[in-house]
Amino acid sequence: MTVEGPRAYNTVWQMRSDAWCRLEEAAEVLTAPAEPQERERQVEAVAELLRHLTPVEPYWAFPGTLQFAKIARRFAAGDYSKFARAVARVNRALTTDSYRRGDVDDLSQEDSGQRGIGDFATGDPDAPAAPDRLYFEVLVVDSLTEEQERTLRQELRNWRRADADFVYELVFVGSAEEALIAARLNVNLQAVVIRRHFTHHATRDVSTLSDFIDLQLEDDLTGNETPDERASILAESIAHLRPELDLYLMTEIDVESIAGRLGENFRRVFHAREGMLELHLSILQGVADRYRTPFFSALKQYSQRPTGVFHALPISQGKSIVGSHWIKDMLTFYGLDVFMAETSATCGGLDSLLEPTGPLRDAQKLASETYGSRHTYFVTNGTSTANKIVTQSLVAPGDIVLLDRNCHQSHHYGMLMAGAQVVYLEAFPLPEYSMYGAVPLREIKSKLLALKRAGKLDRVRLLSLTNCTFDGVVYDPLRVMEECLAIKPDLVFLWDEAWFAFARFHPDFRARTAMAAAAALREKLQDPQYLADYQASIDDVATASDEDLLSRRLRPDPAKARVRVYATQSTHKTLTALRQGSMIHVYDQDFGQKTSEAFHEAYMAHTSTSPNYQILASLDLGRRQVALEGTEMVVRQIENAMQLRDAIDTHPLLQTYMRCLRTSDMIPEEYRPSGIGQPLRSGLRNMITAWGTDEFVLDPSRVTLSIGRTGYDGDTFKRDLLMDRYGVQINKTSRNTVLFMTNIGTTRSSVAFLVEVLVKLAREIHNDVEDMSLSERARFEQNVHRLTTPTATQPDFSGFHSAFLDPTEGIEQTPEGDVRRAFYLSYDDVACEYLTDAQIEERIDAGGDVVSATFVTPYPPGFPVLVPGQVFSREILSFIRNLDTLEVHGYNPELGYRVYTDKAIEIALADNRRRAAAARSEFVSAPAARATVHAAATPASAALADSGDVPTPSGESARGRRKARAAEPAEPNGQVGAAAE
Template identity: 55%
Template sequence: MIAQTSSEAQQAPSSRHRSIWDTRSEGWIDLVDHLSQLAILPADAADRESRFQRVRELVAALAPIESYFAFPGGRVFSELSTWIDRSEFARAHQTARRIHRVLVARTYRHDAGSLEGDGELPSQIETDAERLAQLTRPYFEVLVVDELSGSEESAIRRRVQRKRRVDDAFIFDIVVVPSFEDALIATLVNFNIQAVVIRNGFPHRSIYHNALLRRFLDGLDANIEKLPEFERGPRLGREIAKLRPELDLYLVTDVKVEDIAASAGEVFKRVFLGEEDHVELYDSIIQGVGERHQAPFFDALREYAKQPTGVFHALPLARGKSILNSSWIGDLSQFYGMNLFMAETSATSGGLDSLLDPVGPLKVAQEYAARAFGARRTYLATNGTSTCNKVVVQALVRPDDIVLVDRNCHKSHHYGLVLAGAQVAYLDSYPLDNYSMYGAVPIRHIKETLLSFKKAGTLDRVRMVLLTNCTFDGIVYDVERVMMECLAIKPDLVFLWDEAWFAFARCHPVYRQRTGMATAARLTETFKDPEYAKRFAEFSADFDWDDDEALLNTRLIPDPAKARIRVYATQSTHKTLTSLRQGSMIHIWDQDFRDKTEEAFHEAYMTHTSTSPNYQILASLDVGRRQVELEGYEMVQRQLELAQSLRDQVTNHPLLSRYFHFLCVSELVPSEYRTSTVDSYFCNETGWDNFEAAWRDDEFALDPTRATLAIGATGLDGDTFKNKELMDKYGIQINKTSRNTVLFMTNIGSTRSSVAYLIEVLVKIAREADQRIADMSGIERRIHEKKVRSLTHEHPPLPDFSSFHDAFRERGAASTTRDGNIRSAFFLSYDDHNCEYVGMAEAADLIKAGRELVSALFVIPYPPGFPILVPGQVISAEILEFMTKLDVREIHGFRPELGFRIFSEAALAAAAQTKPRLVVVQGKDAA
């Protein structure tokens, strides 16, 4: 539910507005501008009436929007409208200008008198005192859902103001809306809302019919209108909890509160009877927000830094002593500040805690993180998601367990599987040859692989499916569909979702539905539902579970009596949320964790986690979690808006569009995976409707905040464009390139100014390209055109995974499956006598002659950054052709002067003699 663009003039001030927030911001700018002109225009000016009409349209557009915010509030906006109707333009202009300045500076958050008196307008640059006031007493708003008169609303607001105490940790104001629909709109529109008070008895329909606002209600169950009034409060609470689960919900009702508490207690923080406990309600609201505001480990670390201590442990840097006593490194403290070092310690006392055995503030911090990200349990990590991935794999995978894994996953998974001794079955993602990148693994291919193990009699050894969600380029799985269909074939399958680049998704209702934790929670409830059990029984009664073609061509659903929800997600908090580098989390929703995994997980965690974790990283993770719960939705929505603004600028700029274009979903997700048939997520006519439809229905969706820019028309490859143009000349940092693309990502730290700077830089690069081409000689132009043709039309086909050599595969029934023992191949290469080198040309001749060349190393060209070869993999002619056409300088695991490191034929023959043979004993696999 994202606000959309309206094509009707009376509903939005400008056609360039993409969202409700743009409409509000630009509307106030236009209103102030037109009022300033009306204030000085003579009565008989030619354009006076047209400007007056435009002001009326702006007021009509802003009025319903402002009803969902506490500032400027209904009273002030009504007064402004009255002055406009009376043609008191000078007075209206002064008030509108003051309101706009306060909104931009956000001084209403800590200055209740911003609009009082005729003094100087508040500065758009806050003073230190103002900023300190906001930091020490944060401001939020409480949504009150009730059908009230203006005087009743004013009375409630005065009551709230009277209850304010100087020792309150926060300041809040209220927003009153009269209906079910208005409550949902306000919840999504107003980022300041942190709590919702739902009172008894209110209508369903909003009085507003503004299409810009009503698009927030798309998909709402029409049957809600038929609910009795006393049932609307609990139902509204459930709907708000789906959209923004971080909010505190309170119900004030006139019916029997004991019954309501019993039936809806999991949704509401408290249920109150009428007005009997309004003081308790006020305190509950303050306390509820305070619980999310707490950062237990960060607070403990701050308190520790204030304590006088005697340091007699192995950390000279503790308390900054080794710096303060130095004549040579004082600039370190000048650069970082002393608090960093005052909080540095290796002790686990003094109010601190041990990451390996948390019992105090770190334990609570992890519990809060689980709450924030919708997990049953969460573990913090200080050495990145690479380590998190290895922890989960080691905890869940035993030697010879079979793991299905995307071949293009992060290298930490490959190395983790080596350490675990897994039998690895690599899955192929769909290729995007035109851009030298892969998409994601189709569900049909995953099912085919599972069924091959079923046919071979080794399905019971398949332990895990490991997939990247979302990929570097923004391809996101339909997580629920993948889990449902896989569990229908193997009910005890474990899922590891690598969400290193997707931690922010929890904060937004559209993104959240495709995360591992949200899906696990949803499926857990689904499998408990008697209606689902009935649905499965009907499905299963007419379905042939032994027909492989039927299994592949049907959207499967699992048996709720057998399926287990065992889901793990690893997230690089530092990549998309607020955390110091290497701050990561492991989120777990595993029904069998206590019975089957807990001890192994703790051992794996001990294996890979440092006994000297960086406390500053842990503190930043704690505070980053606080931010997620209090302002994550606002920040993610802003990054989404900025990404679309960036795309718009490039698309509509005549010079930029000549050399660049951002890839849309139809270019990154083939049509067979887009049942919505959506080609582009945003357009002026329907706004973000396509985005929501695609994310709801398609097998793969695209994260719009990943903006992949095609640059082939410049004649520059991705690596050159990144290093020579963006970084060296203009200081613009990006993570990923492909042969002819560069990837820009907006994040919660992005600003409009940074987007403007990027546009400015791209314009400069395009102008330089124009000049460079104009100055070329005839020969130079032909060379340039050849380069452009190579980058835009002559694309080397991306190869699929070939196969493991027989020496690294089990003999017998399993020989028909895709899996291989990557560990044995990896360690076989440690002995130089087992290996030799072969150049590119020689390799081609040997393959033609019939020799199987087997890689002894991971071979990873960068870009694109995925392994073309893994240890034990046969080098196919297709892989060799791809390698010969690559025009990148950096290929890990390949030495141009020597070539490929491969296994000798003698080493392969010896390995083949020692590999285990698979036999089947009473339907069970055994080596």
């Protein structure tokens, strides 16, 4: 029998689960007759499995340290029959989760038939089990004897009530080191009780867990602290690792003073001799608070009330369906409850999404606490709308926005709606796989410094980036924001985390989320040591050139920098919510003073007055889920993704035709100072190192599979093989890759099914290749060569035509363009024409410019290759021509590309020159006066109307929606370091 060690796994959860399954099989074999030599091998196999389980079992309540010790003693005594029965009971309880329901026998009572550890009804061991109760575990940190542990456990059990909604069991550890181990390993934990008498280091050997844990307590504890100081430091460490856990402190002395000093680190502080009942009730209340779903509960209660609907929505309570002769199958398919909860009412216990004052307000507040934001808002029509809401609330006409060129199309539409002057940022290319990565920090800083030299930094408002990208490239938001604020202290950040909502609930991924980074940045700016470091660097920075500033890590002035961060998340994409359920998270120090009114106006402008209550309720429920089991689900998700990688990369046939791309394949070396090519697969410590130091890291929940050696392009492989033949659904492909995205709903069975499908396809391809004639083999090899050879250089943003560039003058020309003016010019057919790519190439060869009149967006992934006002290039045409996706928005296969006529560009250019002349004549030093010039500028389409060629587009009236920013006080030009002095 072969036994896999812990290094075959990335999480203890998976290793523990498999080890118990193998232990049951091995124990069963021990009960059968066998030759002495064979029996010796069987015994050694069981002993090896027990050695793997011994260091991890103390951190779970079931089967618990005492029960596991009894099982081990039966094995050591050679009582293999009882040993096998005990192992079978434990494994079945773990596999089916029946231990949560209380139907597991205590091993010590198996002969008498009494119930033990699994009985969660009351203190009465004969009371019936309560399968409907929700089970969790509580960690107690204290140096206790076995008898003291047994007494404390029984005391808390005695307080149980039969009508309680929740039931819990205790896990005991005696040291700070083990407390952190338990917090990382045991996903059943919901609360931690810290008592005064615990040690620093573990008394048992924990070295075998080094692949799964990386303890950060060594730098915090010296061993010389008072008991209260140790408790406070441990609480902070646990809160950093698992912020969702409720922390309680129990002390014997000076409890009133300690509560005043340490209360912010704990939910409650109790006196050890007086607080057992209060502790018990507080633990239950803490979980109940997170379990609460204000809006879902209100909607469910409303659905059970008889109503008379004399308003909208005939479908309410199913009344237009129940009596129908022709659509009763709708009721059969969806069920009655979904219609009982349909209503257009905003009262009667419900609430208004546009002006919440009741359960919706409470639900959003709970979401804010769970996601670590200052404010959270529910959105019922997707993150596309969430992006537009945030953009419109922050950006006014004439503001300059730095935008990732490869971001989702909703950002581009948001910019034109707001009237922003857009500076597009270039991501690093991956030509071997025909995809783009993320925007390097050096690229962002270079654009900010150029705008500073041009005297335009006061107009820079927003930086918008996608974290993480569709292909899984993750930024370091803390570093990006820190260095950008050193140049522009009041810069606002929008992080599109449509695909990254789950990361909040993984201990190692959380730091790279927008909300966690915002909180960490604010804490950093308030740190006295940071202020000292900043002041020590002022002189060096003051004399540095721009090139030096690009190469060094910059620090913002803590007296000037403001933490203003927004994140948009597609909850429905990576967590539990109905389709289009999204959230906006806000961590903005100036929200109430500068943005709240504009935000609520933008929210009302883009939000339906008839929102889908089912979506809102699902967001409320999804929040409950991640607040109570988010860590467990995300840890399992990552383990499933890693098992998928291992299954593909170690299969001999799959290795021939497919390969999972590594971090080193997706992120160039210059952005990985750690030098670690496969961070998670080389151990947790390596992953933590890479995620702490590298500019970009790779989301391990995504598996990008290189398929060039199959001879199929990505779209054909997806459509003809995976989807049509096997029903495997995926979204993103490139010329030679397909992307598999795991989520919290991914199961081991679904991973096994995908591996099975890939093996079948590889076997078919292999058999076909072996049967090919010479000519067929040559064509196949040509296809493989084409798909495995890097394409021509991927095109950068070719730039806006000068007719749409900023007309104001500075020290140097900067690249921001007026997408809005270019977009609305295309509303008039006379200004546009259609050209094929061949005709466009002819014009380019003749030295002319061809300017796009529309967004041209391949989908997926949904980011524009061309935007209105952008100049065509040969590289762009070649890139689009070689795309493997069939869906390209903005391109008409019969007519070609919609572009501006030469006459339209000529008039737009003349208009821009007039605007430039007006800007020069009226140019003054005050930024607000320059903003006035932008707000009052005449659109080029109006000049076309004056020429008699084109009528004025009615869309331009949208410019009047926002007040000119000229009325705002002038904001100072941001400076770097000592330049601000």
